[in-house]
Amino acid sequence: MIRKILLVASEDPKTSSHVRVALDIARRNGASITGFVAVDKDQLSNIGPAPLGGFHYRYEMIKNRVARGLSTAKEAVAGLRKICEANDVPFLAEETTGDRDQSLAQAWRFQDLTVLSDHVWEPGSNEPADAEILLHFVAMGLRPLLVVPQGFEGTPAKAMVGLSGSLDSAKSFKHFVQMRPFGDIPLHIVTVGDPKSGEAPADLLRGAADYARLHGYEVTTAALPKADKRVRALLDHGHSVGAELFIVGSSYHQFLTMTRFGSHALGMLTLSKYPVFVSH
Template sequence: MIKRILIALDPDEDTPIATQYAISLAERNDASVTGLAVVDTSNIYPTGIIGDPDQTHHARNLWEELTDNSRNVAGRLLEKFESSVEKSGVRYTAITQEGASYDRIIEGMKYHDLLVVGRDSHFFYNEPKQETKTLAQVVKNGVSPTLIVTHHFEEVHKVLIAFDGSRPASRSLKSFAHLSPFGKDLEIELLHISKTDNDDSESSSETILDFANDYLLEHDFKNVTQKFMAGDKISEAILKRRKEIGADLIVLGAHAVSAIKRLTFGSTTHELITKTDSPLFMTP
Protein backbone atom coordinates (compact mmCIF):
# COMPACT_ATOMS: atom_id res chain seq x y z
CA MET A 1 0.00 0.00 0.00
CA ILE A 2 1.28 3.46 -0.92
CA LYS A 3 0.29 6.45 1.19
CA ARG A 4 3.19 8.90 0.78
CA ILE A 5 5.09 9.59 -2.45
CA LEU A 6 8.24 11.68 -2.69
CA ILE A 7 9.27 13.50 -5.89
CA ALA A 8 12.85 14.78 -6.17
CA LEU A 9 12.54 17.92 -8.30
CA ASP A 10 15.18 18.83 -10.86
CA PRO A 11 15.26 21.25 -13.84
CA ASP A 12 15.34 18.45 -16.40
CA GLU A 13 12.76 17.21 -18.92
CA ASP A 14 11.86 14.20 -16.76
CA THR A 15 10.62 16.07 -13.71
CA PRO A 16 7.17 17.00 -15.16
CA ILE A 17 6.78 13.34 -16.16
CA ALA A 18 7.79 12.23 -12.66
CA THR A 19 5.15 14.60 -11.27
CA GLN A 20 2.56 13.13 -13.63
CA TYR A 21 3.38 9.58 -12.51
CA ALA A 22 3.28 10.62 -8.85
CA ILE A 23 -0.11 12.28 -9.27
CA SER A 24 -1.50 9.21 -11.06
CA LEU A 25 -0.20 6.92 -8.31
CA ALA A 26 -1.57 9.21 -5.60
CA GLU A 27 -5.01 9.22 -7.22
CA ARG A 28 -5.00 5.42 -7.54
CA ASN A 29 -3.85 4.83 -3.96
CA ASP A 30 -5.44 7.80 -2.16
CA ALA A 31 -1.94 8.95 -1.27
CA SER A 32 -0.24 12.30 -0.73
CA VAL A 33 2.69 13.70 -2.70
CA THR A 34 5.73 15.59 -1.43
CA GLY A 35 7.73 17.74 -3.83
CA LEU A 36 11.32 18.16 -2.64
CA ALA A 37 13.72 20.74 -4.06
CA VAL A 38 17.28 20.57 -2.75
CA VAL A 39 19.66 23.51 -2.86
CA ASP A 40 22.85 21.46 -3.08
CA THR A 41 25.33 23.65 -1.23
CA SER A 42 27.80 20.75 -1.16
CA ASN A 43 28.52 21.45 -4.83
CA ILE A 44 29.16 25.18 -4.35
CA TYR A 45 32.71 25.77 -3.22
CA PRO A 46 34.35 29.09 -2.26
CA THR A 47 37.51 29.38 -4.34
CA GLY A 48 39.35 32.16 -2.54
CA ILE A 49 42.95 31.97 -1.45
CA ILE A 50 43.27 31.73 2.31
CA GLY A 51 45.07 34.79 3.64
CA ASP A 52 44.18 37.03 0.69
CA PRO A 53 41.27 39.24 1.86
CA ASP A 54 40.27 40.30 -1.66
CA GLN A 55 40.22 36.76 -2.98
CA THR A 56 38.37 35.51 0.08
CA HIS A 57 35.79 38.28 -0.20
CA HIS A 58 35.29 37.53 -3.91
CA ALA A 59 34.90 33.81 -3.21
CA ARG A 60 32.37 34.49 -0.49
CA ASN A 61 30.31 36.72 -2.80
CA LEU A 62 30.45 34.09 -5.53
CA TRP A 63 29.30 31.38 -3.11
CA GLU A 64 26.37 33.54 -1.99
CA GLU A 65 25.44 34.34 -5.60
CA LEU A 66 25.47 30.69 -6.67
CA THR A 67 23.49 29.68 -3.59
CA ASP A 68 20.90 32.39 -4.24
CA ASN A 69 20.64 31.26 -7.87
CA SER A 70 20.02 27.68 -6.72
CA ARG A 71 17.36 28.89 -4.28
CA ASN A 72 15.63 30.73 -7.12
CA VAL A 73 15.66 27.58 -9.27
CA ALA A 74 14.27 25.59 -6.33
CA GLY A 75 11.50 28.13 -5.91
CA ARG A 76 10.49 27.90 -9.58
CA LEU A 77 10.51 24.09 -9.44
CA LEU A 78 8.20 24.11 -6.43
CA GLU A 79 5.86 26.59 -8.13
CA LYS A 80 5.52 24.28 -11.15
CA PHE A 81 5.03 21.28 -8.88
CA GLU A 82 2.33 23.03 -6.83
CA SER A 83 0.53 24.17 -9.97
CA SER A 84 0.39 20.61 -11.30
CA VAL A 85 -0.82 18.91 -8.13
CA GLU A 86 -3.36 21.62 -7.27
CA LYS A 87 -5.10 21.00 -10.59
CA SER A 88 -5.38 17.31 -9.76
CA GLY A 89 -6.77 17.81 -6.27
CA VAL A 90 -4.16 15.46 -4.80
CA ARG A 91 -2.96 16.18 -1.26
CA TYR A 92 0.57 17.54 -1.32
CA THR A 93 3.45 19.19 0.52
CA ALA A 94 6.17 21.31 -1.09
CA ILE A 95 9.50 21.71 0.68
CA THR A 96 12.99 23.11 0.07
CA GLN A 97 16.06 21.84 1.88
CA GLU A 98 19.74 22.71 1.71
CA GLY A 99 22.75 20.41 1.88
CA ALA A 100 24.00 17.45 -0.15
CA SER A 101 21.16 16.44 -2.47
CA TYR A 102 21.54 12.67 -1.97
CA ASP A 103 21.54 13.10 1.83
CA ARG A 104 18.37 15.19 1.79
CA ILE A 105 16.58 12.86 -0.64
CA ILE A 106 17.56 9.72 1.29
CA GLU A 107 16.39 11.37 4.51
CA GLY A 108 13.05 12.10 2.85
CA MET A 109 12.76 8.50 1.66
CA LYS A 110 12.70 7.37 5.29
CA TYR A 111 9.19 8.77 5.65
CA HIS A 112 7.76 7.97 2.21
CA ASP A 113 6.73 4.71 0.57
CA LEU A 114 8.10 5.49 -2.90
CA LEU A 115 10.50 7.93 -4.56
CA VAL A 116 9.69 9.08 -8.10
CA VAL A 117 12.53 10.67 -10.05
CA GLY A 118 13.60 11.36 -13.63
CA ARG A 119 16.49 9.35 -15.03
CA ASP A 120 18.31 12.50 -16.20
CA SER A 121 18.21 14.17 -12.80
CA HIS A 122 21.52 15.58 -11.58
CA PHE A 123 20.35 17.88 -8.74
CA PHE A 124 23.00 20.54 -9.31
CA TYR A 125 20.81 23.52 -10.08
CA ASN A 126 23.63 25.86 -11.13
CA GLU A 127 24.86 23.43 -13.78
CA PRO A 128 21.89 21.17 -14.62
CA LYS A 129 23.80 19.19 -17.26
CA GLN A 130 26.70 18.33 -14.96
CA GLU A 131 26.78 14.60 -14.34
CA THR A 132 26.66 13.61 -10.69
CA LYS A 133 26.42 10.38 -8.73
CA THR A 134 23.29 11.46 -6.89
CA LEU A 135 20.83 9.14 -8.65
CA ALA A 136 22.98 6.08 -8.06
CA GLN A 137 23.60 6.99 -4.43
CA VAL A 138 19.89 7.53 -3.81
CA VAL A 139 18.77 4.28 -5.47
CA LYS A 140 21.45 2.16 -3.82
CA ASN A 141 21.39 3.69 -0.35
CA GLY A 142 17.76 4.74 0.02
CA VAL A 143 15.29 3.01 2.28
CA SER A 144 12.32 2.84 -0.07
CA PRO A 145 11.78 1.74 -3.67
CA THR A 146 12.45 4.17 -6.51
CA LEU A 147 10.46 4.67 -9.70
CA ILE A 148 12.81 6.07 -12.36
CA VAL A 149 10.87 7.62 -15.23
CA THR A 150 11.78 8.61 -18.79
CA HIS A 151 10.56 11.36 -21.12
CA HIS A 152 6.96 10.27 -21.58
CA PHE A 153 4.02 9.11 -19.47
CA GLU A 154 2.05 5.91 -20.04
CA GLU A 155 -0.50 4.09 -17.93
CA VAL A 156 0.97 0.85 -16.57
CA HIS A 157 -0.88 -2.29 -17.62
CA LYS A 158 1.91 -4.72 -18.52
CA VAL A 159 4.96 -5.31 -16.32
CA LEU A 160 8.22 -7.10 -17.01
CA ILE A 161 9.97 -8.36 -13.85
CA ALA A 162 13.60 -9.25 -14.46
CA PHE A 163 14.25 -11.84 -11.79
CA ASP A 164 17.45 -13.80 -11.16
CA GLY A 165 16.80 -14.93 -7.59
CA SER A 166 19.37 -12.52 -6.14
CA ARG A 167 18.75 -10.49 -3.00
CA PRO A 168 18.29 -7.17 -4.85
CA ALA A 169 15.87 -8.81 -7.31
CA SER A 170 13.96 -10.46 -4.46
CA ARG A 171 13.67 -7.18 -2.56
CA SER A 172 12.28 -5.47 -5.66
CA LEU A 173 9.81 -8.30 -6.26
CA LYS A 174 8.60 -8.13 -2.66
CA SER A 175 8.37 -4.33 -2.62
CA PHE A 176 6.39 -4.34 -5.84
CA ALA A 177 4.01 -7.00 -4.51
CA HIS A 178 3.55 -5.31 -1.13
CA LEU A 179 3.05 -1.79 -2.44
CA SER A 180 1.07 -2.80 -5.55
CA PRO A 181 1.56 0.73 -6.90
CA PHE A 182 -0.37 0.07 -10.12
CA GLY A 183 -2.94 -2.29 -8.66
CA LYS A 184 -3.31 -6.06 -9.05
CA ASP A 185 -5.00 -6.18 -12.43
CA LEU A 186 -1.76 -6.29 -14.43
CA GLU A 187 -0.20 -8.54 -17.02
CA ILE A 188 3.11 -9.63 -15.50
CA GLU A 189 5.92 -11.54 -17.13
CA LEU A 190 8.70 -12.97 -14.99
CA LEU A 191 11.93 -13.05 -16.98
CA HIS A 192 15.05 -15.02 -16.12
CA ILE A 193 18.17 -14.65 -18.25
CA SER A 194 21.02 -17.15 -18.19
CA LYS A 195 24.42 -16.76 -19.83
CA THR A 196 24.26 -20.40 -20.87
CA ASP A 197 21.62 -22.15 -22.93
CA ASN A 198 21.32 -25.79 -21.92
CA ASP A 199 18.94 -28.12 -20.11
CA ASP A 200 20.52 -27.48 -16.70
CA SER A 201 20.24 -23.71 -17.12
CA GLU A 202 16.63 -23.91 -18.20
CA SER A 203 15.75 -26.26 -15.35
CA SER A 204 17.40 -23.93 -12.82
CA SER A 205 15.58 -20.99 -14.38
CA GLU A 206 12.23 -22.76 -14.11
CA THR A 207 12.79 -23.38 -10.41
CA ILE A 208 13.64 -19.72 -9.74
CA LEU A 209 10.69 -18.47 -11.76
CA ASP A 210 8.28 -20.92 -10.14
CA PHE A 211 9.13 -19.59 -6.68
CA ALA A 212 8.65 -15.99 -7.83
CA ASN A 213 5.42 -16.91 -9.61
CA ASP A 214 4.00 -18.56 -6.48
CA TYR A 215 4.90 -15.48 -4.44
CA LEU A 216 3.03 -13.18 -6.82
CA LEU A 217 0.00 -15.48 -6.92
CA GLU A 218 -0.19 -15.42 -3.12
CA HIS A 219 -0.29 -11.61 -3.35
CA ASP A 220 -3.29 -11.74 -5.70
CA PHE A 221 -1.52 -11.12 -9.00
CA LYS A 222 -3.39 -13.61 -11.16
CA ASN A 223 -2.10 -12.92 -14.67
CA VAL A 224 1.55 -14.02 -14.45
CA THR A 225 3.64 -15.74 -17.12
CA GLN A 226 7.24 -16.91 -17.20
CA LYS A 227 10.01 -16.55 -19.77
CA PHE A 228 13.53 -18.01 -19.97
CA MET A 229 16.16 -16.41 -22.21
CA ALA A 230 19.86 -17.02 -22.76
CA GLY A 231 22.42 -14.36 -23.58
CA ASP A 232 25.60 -12.66 -22.44
CA LYS A 233 24.19 -9.12 -22.56
CA ILE A 234 21.58 -9.10 -19.83
CA SER A 235 20.52 -5.48 -20.34
CA GLU A 236 20.06 -6.01 -24.08
CA ALA A 237 17.96 -9.12 -23.45
CA ILE A 238 15.72 -7.27 -20.97
CA LEU A 239 15.21 -4.33 -23.34
CA LYS A 240 14.56 -6.67 -26.26
CA ARG A 241 11.93 -8.57 -24.28
CA ARG A 242 10.34 -5.35 -23.02
CA LYS A 243 9.88 -4.24 -26.61
CA GLU A 244 8.55 -7.63 -27.74
CA ILE A 245 5.77 -7.74 -25.17
CA GLY A 246 5.16 -3.98 -24.95
CA ALA A 247 5.82 -3.73 -21.22
CA ASP A 248 5.00 -0.38 -19.60
CA LEU A 249 7.31 -0.97 -16.62
CA ILE A 250 10.43 -2.95 -15.76
CA VAL A 251 10.99 -4.19 -12.21
CA LEU A 252 14.53 -5.16 -11.21
CA GLY A 253 17.02 -5.09 -8.36
CA ALA A 254 19.50 -2.24 -8.14
CA HIS A 255 22.66 -4.23 -8.76
CA ALA A 256 25.40 -1.90 -7.97
CA VAL A 257 28.77 -1.56 -7.17
CA SER A 258 31.91 -0.80 -8.79
CA ALA A 259 33.00 2.74 -8.19
CA ILE A 260 34.62 2.72 -11.61
CA LYS A 261 31.33 2.02 -13.34
CA ARG A 262 29.59 5.06 -14.77
CA LEU A 263 27.37 6.69 -12.12
CA THR A 264 28.57 3.89 -9.78
CA PHE A 265 25.81 1.60 -11.04
CA GLY A 266 26.64 -1.85 -12.30
CA SER A 267 26.81 -2.02 -16.08
CA THR A 268 23.45 -3.79 -16.51
CA THR A 269 21.58 -1.24 -14.41
CA HIS A 270 23.29 1.67 -16.12
CA GLU A 271 22.45 0.34 -19.57
CA LEU A 272 18.81 -0.08 -18.61
CA ILE A 273 18.52 3.41 -17.12
CA THR A 274 20.17 4.93 -20.17
CA LYS A 275 18.32 3.05 -22.91
CA THR A 276 14.90 2.04 -21.61
CA ASP A 277 11.74 3.64 -22.98
CA SER A 278 9.73 2.60 -19.94
CA PRO A 279 10.04 3.42 -16.23
CA LEU A 280 12.10 1.26 -13.89
CA PHE A 281 10.94 0.16 -10.44
CA MET A 282 14.01 -0.56 -8.31
CA THR A 283 14.81 -1.43 -4.71
CA PRO A 284 18.35 -1.44 -3.32
Protein backbone atom coordinates in the same frame (compact mmCIF):
# COMPACT_ATOMS: atom_id res chain seq x y z
CA MET B 1 0.07 -0.05 0.00
CA ILE B 2 1.26 3.46 -0.90
CA ARG B 3 0.24 6.43 1.20
CA LYS B 4 3.20 8.81 0.91
CA ILE B 5 5.26 9.55 -2.20
CA LEU B 6 8.51 11.50 -2.13
CA LEU B 7 8.76 13.39 -5.41
CA VAL B 8 12.15 14.86 -6.29
CA ALA B 9 11.52 18.21 -7.94
CA SER B 10 12.48 19.23 -11.46
CA GLU B 11 13.08 22.71 -12.81
CA ASP B 12 9.82 22.68 -14.78
CA PRO B 13 7.22 20.43 -13.09
CA LYS B 14 4.59 21.14 -15.77
CA THR B 15 6.61 19.34 -18.44
CA SER B 16 8.21 16.60 -16.34
CA SER B 17 7.20 13.00 -17.04
CA HIS B 18 8.05 11.78 -13.54
CA VAL B 19 5.70 14.36 -12.02
CA ARG B 20 2.80 13.09 -14.13
CA VAL B 21 3.58 9.47 -13.18
CA ALA B 22 3.76 10.38 -9.48
CA LEU B 23 0.38 12.08 -9.75
CA ASP B 24 -1.08 8.99 -11.41
CA ILE B 25 0.20 6.76 -8.60
CA ALA B 26 -0.99 9.18 -5.92
CA ARG B 27 -4.53 9.39 -7.34
CA ARG B 28 -4.68 5.63 -7.86
CA ASN B 29 -3.62 4.89 -4.27
CA GLY B 30 -5.06 7.84 -2.36
CA ALA B 31 -1.54 8.99 -1.49
CA SER B 32 -0.03 12.35 -0.67
CA ILE B 33 3.04 13.82 -2.37
CA THR B 34 6.03 15.37 -0.63
CA GLY B 35 7.91 17.62 -3.03
CA PHE B 36 11.64 17.53 -2.30
CA VAL B 37 14.28 20.04 -3.37
CA ALA B 38 17.68 20.78 -1.88
CA VAL B 39 20.00 23.67 -2.65
CA ASP B 40 23.49 22.51 -1.72
CA LYS B 41 25.39 25.77 -1.24
CA ASP B 42 28.69 24.00 -0.63
CA GLN B 43 28.38 22.07 -3.87
CA LEU B 44 27.42 25.20 -5.81
CA SER B 45 30.44 26.99 -4.34
CA ASN B 46 32.81 24.32 -5.64
CA ILE B 47 33.91 25.97 -8.88
CA GLY B 48 37.67 25.68 -8.48
CA PRO B 49 40.31 28.22 -7.47
CA ALA B 50 40.21 31.78 -8.71
CA PRO B 51 42.92 32.95 -11.11
CA LEU B 52 45.25 35.71 -10.01
CA GLY B 53 43.18 38.84 -9.55
CA GLY B 54 39.93 36.94 -10.11
CA PHE B 55 38.72 36.55 -6.53
CA HIS B 56 35.90 39.10 -6.91
CA TYR B 57 34.73 37.45 -10.15
CA ARG B 58 34.73 34.03 -8.46
CA TYR B 59 32.80 35.40 -5.48
CA GLU B 60 30.14 36.94 -7.76
CA MET B 61 29.84 33.71 -9.75
CA ILE B 62 29.25 31.67 -6.60
CA LYS B 63 26.76 34.21 -5.27
CA ASN B 64 24.83 34.16 -8.53
CA ARG B 65 24.79 30.34 -8.66
CA VAL B 66 23.43 30.09 -5.14
CA ALA B 67 20.85 32.83 -5.77
CA ARG B 68 19.69 31.10 -8.93
CA GLY B 69 19.50 27.78 -7.11
CA LEU B 70 17.36 29.22 -4.34
CA SER B 71 15.09 31.03 -6.78
CA THR B 72 14.52 28.11 -9.15
CA ALA B 73 14.03 25.71 -6.23
CA LYS B 74 11.32 27.92 -4.77
CA GLU B 75 9.61 28.19 -8.16
CA ALA B 76 9.77 24.42 -8.67
CA VAL B 77 8.13 23.64 -5.33
CA ALA B 78 5.46 26.27 -5.96
CA GLY B 79 4.80 24.65 -9.33
CA LEU B 80 4.49 21.20 -7.76
CA ARG B 81 2.07 22.53 -5.16
CA LYS B 82 -0.11 24.11 -7.84
CA ILE B 83 -0.19 20.90 -9.92
CA CYS B 84 -1.06 18.73 -6.91
CA GLU B 85 -3.80 21.10 -5.77
CA ALA B 86 -5.29 21.07 -9.27
CA ASN B 87 -5.40 17.26 -9.10
CA ASP B 88 -6.75 17.09 -5.51
CA VAL B 89 -3.58 15.40 -4.28
CA PRO B 90 -2.42 16.43 -0.78
CA PHE B 91 0.97 18.13 -0.97
CA LEU B 92 3.76 18.91 1.46
CA ALA B 93 6.99 20.77 0.68
CA GLU B 94 10.39 19.58 1.82
CA GLU B 95 12.79 22.43 1.00
CA THR B 96 16.32 22.46 2.37
CA THR B 97 19.55 24.37 1.86
CA GLY B 98 21.91 21.75 3.24
CA ASP B 99 23.72 18.70 1.98
CA ARG B 100 21.56 17.03 -0.66
CA ASP B 101 22.23 13.42 0.33
CA GLN B 102 21.67 13.99 4.03
CA SER B 103 18.54 16.04 3.37
CA LEU B 104 17.14 13.47 0.96
CA ALA B 105 17.75 10.65 3.43
CA GLN B 106 15.95 12.63 6.13
CA ALA B 107 12.98 13.31 3.85
CA TRP B 108 12.79 9.67 2.71
CA ARG B 109 12.59 8.09 6.18
CA PHE B 110 8.78 8.04 6.41
CA GLN B 111 7.87 7.78 2.73
CA ASP B 112 6.68 4.70 0.86
CA LEU B 113 8.07 5.38 -2.60
CA THR B 114 10.48 7.86 -4.18
CA VAL B 115 9.76 9.04 -7.73
CA LEU B 116 12.38 10.94 -9.70
CA SER B 117 13.59 11.66 -13.20
CA ASP B 118 16.38 9.74 -14.89
CA HIS B 119 18.24 13.08 -15.02
CA VAL B 120 18.24 14.42 -11.48
CA TRP B 121 18.01 18.20 -11.35
CA GLU B 122 20.44 20.11 -9.14
CA PRO B 123 19.16 23.67 -8.55
CA GLY B 124 21.74 26.26 -9.56
CA SER B 125 23.77 23.82 -11.66
CA ASN B 126 23.79 24.01 -15.43
CA GLU B 127 23.92 20.24 -15.94
CA PRO B 128 21.74 17.41 -14.51
CA ALA B 129 23.43 14.61 -12.57
CA ASP B 130 24.28 11.45 -14.54
CA ALA B 131 22.60 8.07 -14.04
CA GLU B 132 25.13 6.86 -11.48
CA ILE B 133 23.61 9.24 -8.93
CA LEU B 134 20.49 7.05 -9.01
CA LEU B 135 22.40 3.97 -7.88
CA HIS B 136 24.12 6.16 -5.32
CA PHE B 137 20.66 6.87 -3.89
CA VAL B 138 19.93 3.13 -3.82
CA ALA B 139 23.22 2.52 -2.01
CA MET B 140 22.23 5.18 0.54
CA GLY B 141 19.15 3.08 1.33
CA LEU B 142 16.51 5.12 -0.52
CA ARG B 143 14.41 2.23 -1.71
CA PRO B 144 12.34 1.63 -3.61
CA LEU B 145 12.88 4.18 -6.36
CA LEU B 146 10.77 4.67 -9.46
CA VAL B 147 12.90 6.33 -12.12
CA VAL B 148 10.94 7.85 -15.01
CA PRO B 149 12.65 8.89 -18.27
CA GLN B 150 11.68 12.26 -19.65
CA GLY B 151 9.27 11.75 -22.55
CA PHE B 152 7.37 8.80 -21.09
CA GLU B 153 3.63 9.37 -21.13
CA GLY B 154 0.61 7.52 -19.79
CA THR B 155 0.37 4.53 -17.47
CA PRO B 156 2.48 1.38 -18.04
CA ALA B 157 0.37 -1.38 -19.63
CA LYS B 158 2.64 -4.23 -18.52
CA ALA B 159 5.66 -4.64 -16.23
CA MET B 160 8.63 -6.93 -16.77
CA VAL B 161 10.58 -8.37 -13.83
CA GLY B 162 14.21 -9.36 -14.35
CA LEU B 163 15.09 -12.08 -11.84
CA SER B 164 18.74 -13.02 -11.40
CA GLY B 165 18.25 -15.53 -8.59
CA SER B 166 19.76 -13.11 -6.06
CA LEU B 167 17.97 -11.96 -2.93
CA ASP B 168 18.25 -8.39 -4.18
CA SER B 169 16.24 -9.00 -7.33
CA ALA B 170 13.68 -11.00 -5.31
CA LYS B 171 13.32 -8.11 -2.84
CA SER B 172 12.69 -5.63 -5.62
CA PHE B 173 10.13 -7.95 -7.20
CA LYS B 174 8.31 -8.45 -3.88
CA HIS B 175 8.36 -4.72 -3.07
CA PHE B 176 6.63 -4.00 -6.37
CA VAL B 177 4.09 -6.80 -6.01
CA GLN B 178 3.16 -5.76 -2.48
CA MET B 179 3.02 -2.01 -3.22
CA ARG B 180 0.88 -2.26 -6.37
CA PRO B 181 1.77 1.25 -7.60
CA PHE B 182 -0.18 0.73 -10.83
CA GLY B 183 -2.80 -1.69 -9.53
CA ASP B 184 -3.10 -5.18 -11.03
CA ILE B 185 -0.79 -4.52 -13.95
CA PRO B 186 0.14 -7.72 -15.87
CA LEU B 187 3.60 -9.04 -14.98
CA HIS B 188 6.07 -10.76 -17.28
CA ILE B 189 8.86 -12.46 -15.29
CA VAL B 190 12.11 -13.45 -16.98
CA THR B 191 15.52 -14.93 -16.29
CA VAL B 192 18.64 -14.62 -18.44
CA GLY B 193 20.91 -17.63 -18.38
CA ASP B 194 21.43 -19.64 -15.19
CA PRO B 195 20.17 -18.06 -11.93
CA LYS B 196 22.77 -17.10 -9.32
CA SER B 197 20.86 -19.26 -6.83
CA GLY B 198 21.93 -22.40 -8.68
CA GLU B 199 18.38 -23.60 -9.35
CA ALA B 200 16.92 -24.25 -12.76
CA PRO B 201 15.38 -21.19 -14.46
CA ALA B 202 12.02 -22.96 -14.65
CA ASP B 203 12.00 -23.53 -10.89
CA LEU B 204 12.83 -19.90 -10.13
CA LEU B 205 10.17 -18.65 -12.54
CA ARG B 206 7.56 -21.04 -11.14
CA GLY B 207 8.14 -19.85 -7.58
CA ALA B 208 8.00 -16.17 -8.60
CA ALA B 209 4.87 -16.66 -10.72
CA ASP B 210 3.09 -18.49 -7.90
CA TYR B 211 3.93 -15.64 -5.52
CA ALA B 212 2.64 -12.95 -7.89
CA ARG B 213 -0.55 -14.88 -8.68
CA LEU B 214 -1.30 -15.25 -4.97
CA HIS B 215 -1.24 -11.44 -4.88
CA GLY B 216 -3.76 -11.24 -7.72
CA TYR B 217 -1.51 -10.57 -10.70
CA GLU B 218 -1.82 -11.97 -14.21
CA VAL B 219 1.59 -13.52 -14.95
CA THR B 220 3.60 -14.81 -17.89
CA THR B 221 7.20 -16.06 -17.78
CA ALA B 222 10.17 -16.64 -20.06
CA ALA B 223 13.63 -18.16 -19.59
CA LEU B 224 16.02 -16.33 -21.91
CA PRO B 225 19.35 -17.85 -22.96
CA LYS B 226 22.60 -16.54 -21.52
CA ALA B 227 23.58 -13.25 -23.13
CA ASP B 228 26.83 -11.32 -23.13
CA LYS B 229 24.82 -8.10 -23.15
CA ARG B 230 22.27 -8.93 -20.47
CA VAL B 231 20.77 -5.45 -20.29
CA ARG B 232 20.16 -5.30 -24.03
CA ALA B 233 18.64 -8.80 -23.96
CA LEU B 234 16.24 -7.74 -21.18
CA LEU B 235 15.26 -4.50 -22.90
CA ASP B 236 14.76 -6.11 -26.32
CA HIS B 237 12.66 -8.91 -24.87
CA GLY B 238 10.65 -6.46 -22.79
CA HIS B 239 9.86 -4.37 -25.84
CA SER B 240 8.84 -7.49 -27.78
CA VAL B 241 6.20 -8.41 -25.16
CA GLY B 242 4.90 -4.86 -24.70
CA ALA B 243 6.49 -4.12 -21.32
CA GLU B 244 6.43 -0.44 -20.37
CA LEU B 245 7.97 -0.76 -16.91
CA PHE B 246 11.05 -2.68 -15.76
CA ILE B 247 11.65 -4.02 -12.25
CA VAL B 248 15.27 -4.67 -11.26
CA GLY B 249 17.32 -5.12 -8.13
CA SER B 250 20.63 -3.69 -7.04
CA SER B 251 22.85 -4.16 -4.02
CA TYR B 252 25.23 -1.96 -2.09
CA HIS B 253 28.34 -4.10 -2.57
CA GLN B 254 27.66 -4.62 -6.25
CA PHE B 255 27.12 -0.88 -6.62
CA LEU B 256 30.54 -0.17 -5.11
CA THR B 257 32.30 -2.35 -7.68
CA MET B 258 29.84 -1.57 -10.48
CA THR B 259 29.71 -5.27 -11.39
CA ARG B 260 27.02 -7.88 -11.85
CA PHE B 261 23.54 -6.65 -11.07
CA GLY B 262 24.77 -3.20 -10.02
CA SER B 263 26.00 -2.58 -13.55
CA HIS B 264 22.84 -4.19 -14.94
CA ALA B 265 20.70 -1.78 -12.95
CA LEU B 266 22.79 1.14 -14.18
CA GLY B 267 22.43 -0.09 -17.74
CA MET B 268 18.66 -0.32 -17.41
CA LEU B 269 18.49 3.18 -15.95
CA THR B 270 20.69 4.55 -18.73
CA LEU B 271 19.12 2.80 -21.72
CA SER B 272 15.45 2.27 -20.90
CA LYS B 273 12.90 4.62 -22.41
CA TYR B 274 10.36 3.29 -19.90
CA PRO B 275 10.18 3.67 -16.09
CA VAL B 276 12.45 1.49 -13.97
CA PHE B 277 11.54 0.34 -10.45
CA VAL B 278 14.73 -0.24 -8.44
CA SER B 279 15.14 -1.67 -4.96
CA HIS B 280 17.49 -3.94 -3.03
